[in-house]
Amino acid sequence: MKISNYVSLLVDPKSRSCLCGAALICVALLIGSAFTARNYKDVGFPSRCGKTFQLRLFELTEEKREGYVESYKATICWVIWEERNNRIFLEKSRTMEEKFSRWGAVDTQKNRPSHACKNQCQPYGSEALPKGILSTTADLEMRPLWGTPMKMANVKPSMNLLAISVGIKQKEVVNQMVKKFLSSNFVIMLFHYDGVVDEWRDLEWSDRAVHVSAINQTKWWFAKRFLHPDIVAGYDYIFVWDEDIGVENFHPGRYLSIIKDEGLEISQPALDPTKSEVHHQITVRGRKSKVHRRIYKLKGKGKRCDNNSTAPPCIGWVEMMAPVFSRAAWRCTWYMIQNDLIHAWGLDMQLGYCAQGDRTKNVGVVDSEYIVHLGLPTLGVVDENKAPFDSHVIDGRSSVRRQSYTELEIFRSRWEKAVEGDKCWIDPYKKPAKQSSR
Structure with missing residues (x-):
């Protein structure tokens, strides 16, 4: 071209x-x-x-x-x-x-x-919503039907929760307990295992408490269903107590200050040994200490505890009668509570795994604020109105005890299978095969 x-x-x-x-x-x-x-x-x-x-x-x-x-x-x-x-x-x-x-x-x-x-991650099921509208937690605060909400009225919100399993027979003991905790600005939640709620209404604080009722259910049955970690996420500490606790020498506010200073994620008040039903020596009050985390037991029946002991119940252990959990420790503990094992036997031996670190340091018993464990029978008690010759009346307390032991064995078996089955989990407290458990 x-x-x-x-x-x-x-x-x-x-x-x-x-x-x-x-x-x-x-x-x-x-x-x-x-x-x-x-x-x-x-x-x-x-x-x-x-x-x-x-x-x-x-x-x-x-x-x-x-x-x-x-x-x-x-x-x-x-x-x-x-x-x-x-x-x-x-x-x-x-x-x-x-x-x-x-x-x-x-x-x-x-x-x-x-x-x-x-x-960005959103809770499962919320993907269809804009992130800013999501409300991922709740609390147990009462809200007025009209008027200014408490938080907007310059009233200090409650930062701690007391949950108690109660029956009407222990009404006065519970009343003394609740009044002390209310004076320290606690939220109160009562689990009514006998179904009786209206007879509590004459107490001045009754309308301020959250009442949940279910016949013949245990404290841990209620806790698993009504104390979900997302529901109680607004509270610094969660007290999950029995009803038969004397609090004459216990002050909730001082107790909170101590466990914060000591870094206790899981704790309990010590027991007055002269008035309490004591099951484990580690729960007994020490008169010369503010807090103790271990015991020494060189004689007598049961487990020997000495300087070399690193496992519960010698160290890093509390009883399930009046435990106190930090928010993080409760989230972990809630997951460990088995939905179908309502007596929670065996759970106490594994609580140290939820201590957010070293159980020998983060689990302890507070001596300076102590309680009395009255040891009153509650669940399974035969109705006094039933005739003693009634063939349908059974010894409920013995049946409850047998069921508790059965659940203990089931829980232990589940724990062992879980440890064996989870190849990614590392036991921070695993002992060498030849070392005895102490």
């Missing part, structure tokens, strides 16, 4: 358009061949992005380009390119976005989710 003819082709608009089109097609084919020269599966980009990015650039007519952009906006991926010497590298999708923005096909600020959007 002569130069003059070549120039004339450039001058002619139609010819120039054809040449430009041909040139663009050639370029597109070259780029496309580069993309097809390597199997996409060999490159290692996320599989969910494969179909999107296997589209070749030379196929991107205006119509297809828009569809491609829509796919792009729906998935944040890594774009595949091939460089000199057949080296593969990944360029973040924003590079592709810049190319598309030059075509006017995408608004970089408004039309695509950012990496932060893709990576």
